[in-house]
Amino acid sequence: MSTQRRAGMETAHRVLILGAGYAGTAAAIQLAARVKGRENVQVVLVNPQERFTERLRLHMTATGQQLAEMNLPELLEGTGAQFVRGWVTAVDADTKTVRVDDDQVLHYDTLVYGLGSVADTAAVPGVEEYAYTLNNAQDAELLADRLARLGSGTVVVGGSGLTGIESAAEIAERHPELTVMLLGRQEPGATMNPKAKAYLQSALERLGVRVRSGIEVVNVLPESVELAGGESIAADVVLWTSGTRVSPLAAAAGLTVDERGRIVTDAALRSVSHPEVYAVGDAAAVRQGYGVMHGTCQGGMPTGVHAAVSIVRELKGEKPKPFRFGYYHTPVRLGRHDAVVQFTHPDDSPRRMYLTGRKAAWYKETVTASPWQTYVRMKKMPSSGAFWPRGGRFTRIREAW
Incomplete structure (x- = not known):
C-alpha cells in the first residue's frame, strides 16, 4: 500500500492513469479539471518519462527537425493531479495495485489503462x-x-x-x-x-x-x-x-483481452471483466456499430475524455454513457508542403471528397497541430466531450487531436 494511503488518505478515491500518450494525458487533464478541489478524489498519472511524446510528428524528429519540448509535470501544475515517473511492470487486478519500476506499489480504486502500442x-x-x-x-x-x-x-x-x-x-x-x-x-x-x-x-x-x-x-x-x-x-x-503490438501486462493481470492483447471494453470503455478498469487509446478493443475501432490518433483523445467524464459520473452515483465514435478523415503528410486528405465515412471507408497539395498540407497541420494548447485549455475549462466526430460530422476541428 502506498505511503499516501497509509498517511490517512484511505477515504480518498484514487484514480490511477497508466500512460501519458494522447489518450492518457487527455484523461488525466479532463478528470483533474472536473474533480479539482475535491479532497476525496486523487488523480495520479504514471509515465516512464516526463517528456510528452508527439507520436504523430516523430517522422519529423527522425529527419532532424526540432519539436517543442513538452513537460508533463509542468502541464499538471495547478490541477491537483500527481505525476509518478516510472515504468509500469505489473498490474494486479485482484488487489487493485500497480507495480512501478519493481520497487513501488500504487493502489487504485479506478484504473485508466492507456499503455498504448509500439512497433x-x-x-x-x-x-x-x-x-x-x-x-x-x-x-x-x-x-x-x-x-x-x-x-x-x-x-x-x-x-x-x-x-x-x-x-x-x-x-x-x-x-x-x-x-x-x-x-x-x-x-x-x-x-x-x-x-x-x-x-x-x-x-x-x-x-x-x-x-x-x-x-x-x-x-x-x-x-x-x-x-x-x-x-x-x-x-x-x-x-x-x-x-504494432500492445503491452502484455493487461493479459497477465487477468483482464479480458482480444487476440491482439487489447482490453475488451463495454460500451462505456470499461473492461468487460473488471469494470473498475477503463481502457483508452490503442490499448482498448472498442466495438462500435461498424466494428472494432483501429488504433489511430483520431480515437485517442476522445476515449481519454470519455473515460474521465464517465468516472466523474460514477463518482456521482450515475451510470456512464456509451462511447460513440465515427472516423472523419485520413490526412497524410507528403513532405513539408504537400499532403493528401481523404475524407471518410464514420466506418473509415473513403468518401469521394479529398484534398491535395498545399491546402491539404495546411489542413493536416491544422488538425494535427500540437495538442498542448488543447490540454492547457482543458485545465481551465473541461471539454464537454463533444469535439470528436459524431455521426459523420466533425466539430471544433482544431481541438480534435
Whole structure:
C-alpha cells in the first residue's frame, strides 16, 4: 500500500492513469479539471518519462527537425493531479495495485489503462536487432543522427501504412542524397479512393521514393532485408513501421483481452471483466456499430475524455454513457508542403471528397497541430466531450487531436 494511503488518505478515491500518450494525458487533464478541489478524489498519472511524446510528428524528429519540448509535470501544475515517473511492470487486478519500476506499489480504486502500442519488432527476425523504430522521441533522434551521418546509401522503410508513407516522404525530401525504398504488402493509400491514392503515389514518385508493394519482408540483416521468395535488397538503414503490438501486462493481470492483447471494453470503455478498469487509446478493443475501432490518433483523445467524464459520473452515483465514435478523415503528410486528405465515412471507408497539395498540407497541420494548447485549455475549462466526430460530422476541428 502506498505511503499516501497509509498517511490517512484511505477515504480518498484514487484514480490511477497508466500512460501519458494522447489518450492518457487527455484523461488525466479532463478528470483533474472536473474533480479539482475535491479532497476525496486523487488523480495520479504514471509515465516512464516526463517528456510528452508527439507520436504523430516523430517522422519529423527522425529527419532532424526540432519539436517543442513538452513537460508533463509542468502541464499538471495547478490541477491537483500527481505525476509518478516510472515504468509500469505489473498490474494486479485482484488487489487493485500497480507495480512501478519493481520497487513501488500504487493502489487504485479506478484504473485508466492507456499503455498504448509500439512497433511490432518481434514478428520478423532481425527487426529487433537491426531496424530503427519510431516508438518515442529517443528512437527518432537515434535515426536522425544515423541519417545525418550516412552521406549516401539506401534507406528501406518496412511497412506501407500511414507511418511508413509519411516517414519515407519526409526522409526523401530532407535527404535527397539517399535512396528511399518503401516496401509493403499493400499499395500506399490502399484505403483511399482511386483519385486520392493516385495523387499520393505520384507525390511519392516525385520525391524519388521507390515503392514496391505486394511483397513481404521475412528477415532483416545488418546490411540488407530478405523478401519472401528469396530476393535480397541492400539497405544501409531499415526503419520498421509494419504492425504494432500492445503491452502484455493487461493479459497477465487477468483482464479480458482480444487476440491482439487489447482490453475488451463495454460500451462505456470499461473492461468487460473488471469494470473498475477503463481502457483508452490503442490499448482498448472498442466495438462500435461498424466494428472494432483501429488504433489511430483520431480515437485517442476522445476515449481519454470519455473515460474521465464517465468516472466523474460514477463518482456521482450515475451510470456512464456509451462511447460513440465515427472516423472523419485520413490526412497524410507528403513532405513539408504537400499532403493528401481523404475524407471518410464514420466506418473509415473513403468518401469521394479529398484534398491535395498545399491546402491539404495546411489542413493536416491544422488538425494535427500540437495538442498542448488543447490540454492547457482543458485545465481551465473541461471539454464537454463533444469535439470528436459524431455521426459523420466533425466539430471544433482544431481541438480534435
